[in-house]
Amino acid sequence: MVGFHFKNNRWYSDGVALSKIAEKVGTPCYVYSLPAFEAKYKEVDQAYRPVPHLVAYSIKTNDNLSVIRALLKLGSGIDVVSGGELFKARKAGAPPDKIVFAGVGKSDDEIAYALKEGIRYFNVESIPEVEAINGVAQKMRKTAPIAVRFNPDVDPKTHHFITTGKKETKFGVYLGDVDKVMKVVRHCRSVHWTGVHAHVGSQMIQTASVGRAAKIVEKLVLQLRREGFPIHTINLGGGYGIDYHGENPPKPSQYARLVVPIIKRLNATLILEPGRYISGNSGVLLTRLLYVKQSGTKTFYIVDSGMGELIRPALYEAYHQIAPLEGPQKAVQKVDVVGPICESTDFFAKGRKLPLMKRGDLMVIFSAGAYGSVMGSTYNSRPLPPEMVVRGNKFSVARSRQTWQDLVRLEKIFD
Ligand SMILES: Cc1ncc(COP(=O)(O)O)c(C=O)c1O
Structure with missing residues (x-):
């Protein structure tokens, strides 16, 4: 069985009991089911089979090299948002022509690095960025392929902190500026405009x-083509939701039903940048209960992991399912599950009904495969935990636990 499942009174990842991993490397630790990542990638890929397409996995959600390598082997492309991510993608073996580079603030060094590597194209997010890329490319005597990311002013009906397609956010070029973009690109001889992104x-x-965004993009592409720009790539980004807590999100095939006819009409190539859909439910975080603290009528489960490993609850009050790693799963009492970090935002759940647990018990925090480790920090000088990968009955360390020595490796004492 692929992913995470409960059998014989304990939680498993594929064929490996999670307790076995916790015993081997300690807690906290992330566990990733590689077959789960692959299954999700394949769902997206197959949904878009009727049109030429590239699923460029968004590594901002989980950039572990073993994860990237597993997806590359299936033919995945990669969506990066920084020079560091580009470096990691290349390190994992991503072919440059399958890498797309987004982000509102690319530095000249990052642009130069991407041009040197020969990436597929830049997702450009502003007019000054078109000019900057043109300048760097000119100096390097290269032509930079670009797709312009427009802000379609469409409400994704999600948490306001992860809304990017409304006009008041920093992302993409304002739709009303399309004439200005055309004018600038016509003057920029070292960029080649081939795509539109939303x-x-x-x-x-x-x-x-x-x-709605796809229809806006269609209109835009037809307008740009009439103006002489050879737009043949449509990038509709990522954003597909996952089930954290019974949300019942659509399947990729349901999105594809709306998008595929438009791509066919435009006779274009589609790029997608799903992240969370592939990685979110493909990983968990294991933690150990340090103390059960009774404070008046309140019960706290204080665990050995915190916002340094999974900041989503602190950042967006996100819900993550939590369960004892083994034993009875029946929820009987309301508790706050909190970490050891000196911040009141350091919590995983508040007022959550959970089974009775005791000091030393292990817990699983689900849906930690996306925006977990990548947002990790060593705040309170807590070393980053290991990332473990599972396939079938085997598991392996994909990133080792940081040591206290690692925490001071780059420092010099100025005395
Ligand atoms: C341009 C772009 N592409 C892809 C993604 C990945 O999104 P998700 O993880 O929701 O699929 C994001 C995230 O916000 C993004 O901004």
């Missing part, structure tokens, strides 16, 4: 926003 937000649990 990504409206993350953790969408309805398809209508994608349909």
